[in-house]
Amino acid sequence: DVKVTQSSRYLVKRTGEKVFLECVQDMDHENMFWYRQDPGLGLRLIYFSYDVKMKEKGDIPEGYSVSREKKERFSLILESASTNQTSMYLCASSKTGQETQYFGPGTRLLVL
Amino acid sequence: QQQVKQSPQSLIVQKGGISIINCAYENTAFDYFPWYQQFPGKGPALLIAIRPDVSEKKEGRFTISFNKSAKQFSLHIMDSQPGDSATYFCAMNSGGYQKVTFGTGTKLQVIP
Numbered sequence: 001d002v003k004v005t006q007s008s009r010y011l012v013k014r015t016g017e018k019v020f021l022e023c024v025q026d027m028d029h030e031n032m033f034w035y036r037q038d039p040g041l042g043l044r045l046i047y048f049s050y051d052v053k054m055k056e057k058g059d060i061p062e063g064y065s066v067s068r069e070k071k072e073r074f075s076l077i078l079e080s081a082s083t084n085q086t087s088m089y090l091c092a093s094s095k096t097g098q099e100t101q102y103f104g105p106g107t108r109l110l111v112l
Numbered sequence: 113q114q115q116v117k118q119s120p121q122s123l124i125v126q127k128g129g130i131s132i133i134n135c136a137y138e139n140t141a142f143d144y145f146p147w148y149q150q151f152p153g154k155g156p157a158l159l160i161a162i163r164p165d166v167s168e169k170k171e172g173r174f175t176i177s178f179n180k181s182a183k184q185f186s187l188h189i190m191d192s193q194p195g196d197s198a199t200y201f202c203a204m205n206s207g208g209y210q211k212v213t214f215g216t217g218t219k220l221q222v223i224p
Contacts, residue, residue: 004155031210040121042201042216043156050210058211090155099144099205101212103155 003027004104006091011109019078021107023091030096032074034058034066037088037106049074050096081111115139118202118215125222131189133218135202138183142204142213145178147187150199150217159200160187192222 007022023032033048035058045058047066055066063085067075074093078085088108092101116137125131135145146161162169162176162185169176175188189196202215 033212035214040216042118043214045211048211092155094210096210099146099161099212100158103157105153105155 004091004093004102006089006104006107008107009105011107013078013081013109013111015082015111017078017081017111019081019109019111021076021078021089021091021109023074023076023093023104024072025074025093025102026072027093027095027102028071029093029102030071031094032068033092033094033101034064034074034076035090035092036060037090043090046076081109083111085109086111115213116202116204116215118218120218121216122219123221125189125192125220127192127194127222127224129192129222131192131196131220131222132186133200133202133220134184134186135215136182136184137204139204139206139213140183141206144205145176145185146203146205146212147174147176148201148203148214150201152198156199156201189220192220194222194224196220197222 004025034046035043049055049068065077090106091104094101118135147159148156149159150156160174173190178185200218204213
């Protein structure tokens with residue numbers, strides 16, 4: 001079974017703080033993704049990576065950066081958290097050539 | 113830009129009834145149309161998927177109907193059960209490209 005884990009289920013941060021969200025997958029998948037999920041807006045892609053040290057902007061990259069130093073780990077960084085970044089963050093992975101994405105349980109981030 | 117329109121946003125169905133969720137897309141480059149199911153506190157998981165060379169795919173109580181000319185596809189849940197209560201997302205992939213476009217989600221509640 002594919003397992004995608006995220007470092008925190010709930011996180012509370014203050015405006016201006018630097019926030020790290022970490023994601024680890026155990027199935028040797030090449031591709032990893034970060035989404036944010038907001039009511040009525042569905043899942044919106046922030047960044048994705050198709051290989052170590054490679055990254056591509058998604059639909060809403062502003063205010064975020066990512067890091068992929070190892071194949072199994074993909075980090076999302078909020079350089080200076082703002083209240084409009086309060087959301088559910090979902091990490092996913094997939095194997096190249098296979099369309100299915102496997103999701104972690106999500107991190108609910110509250111920025112005060 | 114919204115490439116897929118999903119409706120309704122929420123749905124309440126009596127146990128044993130049929131749940132129907134619709135999606136309409138614009139970009140004809142998509143060639144894989146999955147539906148993801150998300151239970152509260154969990155990440156989305158693949159439920160069922162279809163390719164545009166067939167008009168219908170059935171797996172148990174779940175059926176995807178696909179209308180290529182109308183650029184629409186829908187999920188039908190027959191004999192809906194309270195355990196089906198979840199949020200459903202339609203999605204689209206194109207040409208093996210790993211990026212997935214998701215709909216805005218439908219929150220289904222099946223009442224006894």
